[in-house]
Amino acid sequence: MDHHMTNRNKTILLVDDDQDYLFQMKTRLESFGFSTILAESQKEAEELIERSRPDLAILDLMMENEDSGFILCYKIKKKFPDLPIIIVTGVAAETGITFDINDENNRKWIKADRFLDKGIRTEKLKEEIDKLLLKK
């Protein structure tokens, strides 16, 4: 299957307060054939969601709030329950914080579809995104 053909009309919302990460992710995603919309803060993302509906969202966890990613995820899912959401974090490995995503209670309200590490390899990222988009 030619990914560029199937991905051509898919838009991914990227939210992160690190401009370099945004630039690099945008380049990666566009090489997979996606279009991207960028937001540099939780606030900016909330405004964007009011005006448009992406096909998937990738959210950084810590932005102007330590749990911006969670808050955004909750708000996006409230508006678009079927929109797949990936939360990325850069701190999991070092600090050993897993945010208890394996905890039953937390899974219930966190609602993100996947938690990925920011250092994830390009091929693996592509796999995860494709899996989530196919599910729809």
Place this chain on the structure above:
Amino acid sequence: MSTLKILVIDDEPGIRSGVSRILKNFRVDYPFMEEAFDFETHEASTGEAGIEIIEKNQPDIVLLDNKLPGIQGVEVLEYIRKKQLNIIVVMITSYASLELAVKVTSVGAYDFIPKPFTPQELKSSIENITKRLFLKKMTNKLQDTGKQIRFQFLSVLSHELKAPLNAIEGYLRMIKERQSGPMVESYDFAVDRMFERIKGMRTLILDLLDLTRVESGKGKRDIQEVNLLDIARTAIDTMRPYSIQRDISLNLNGVDPVKVNADPEEMEIIFNNLISNAIKYNKDGGSVNCTVRENEHCIEILVEDTGIGINQEDVNKIFEDFVRIKNEKTRNITGTGLGLAIVKKLVDNYHGKIEVTSQPDQGSKFSVRLPIDKPCL
């Protein structure tokens, strides 16, 4: 009002009912304690019955006679110790010998009240224990809060350190995979960004060193009489290159000398951070006015700018660790979010105060007040 549970284990019914009566309307309440305590008394006539109650409805305090019909008091004590239960035990016994006192204390009894005891003697002991239990609870709470704060700090710090490393790695990968083609010039953008991020990491490390220095408290402080105007002048000279670049004027107001007993390096950190912020968040062609003066038992340091100002809702946040205000106006301003946090901790160490007033788009004024000899308002 909190209620403490007391279990009295004694084969003499007179003792049991006596304790219940004495403690029925007893309250312990000290000015430093946030809550008052009263007591709920339960009774058991044998060691075995006592243990049953301990298992079903664990008391906070146990009054324990040694001479019991079945198992002895010491054995109940050993049971409590073995199970590592959080119970304070007071031995009450007619057979008070030094030998017994030593034995039970070594097994974990907290206090010893020989029979016959007066109501006052009982109340004193209970009062003491209550104060101790309250303090223990507070200590646990503080330790937990301390741990929580440290954990939060470390996770944000980890994020701040990892971000530039991830960014640099990402650009290096782009270059290695020739993502922008074969021409070296195509990667100039990536190289410049990497230099920027490295600069950011250096600043972060320096700020963290300042922060640890401030938080480690006493240690190497070099308190001496300093003229704050001299320190202000040095700080302004250090910052001048940055202000010149943007045509911002730096002005110092004050009459020599303005003396205070302080560590000169710490004072320098305060001035450097406040003036650096006043420049960074300023408008091109604007100005920074620094005033140092004595005012009613206090030294005042005022740093005023004509910059972008701070929104009302952000005013309290800016003194927190790693907080930087991120919006369209601050987009191109770099910083670690630690400068003001460090200044506030330093000012707190001197028992001073720092405040800010601001008008968005017009400017901000930071004022630090340090006591000279008496506390200032």
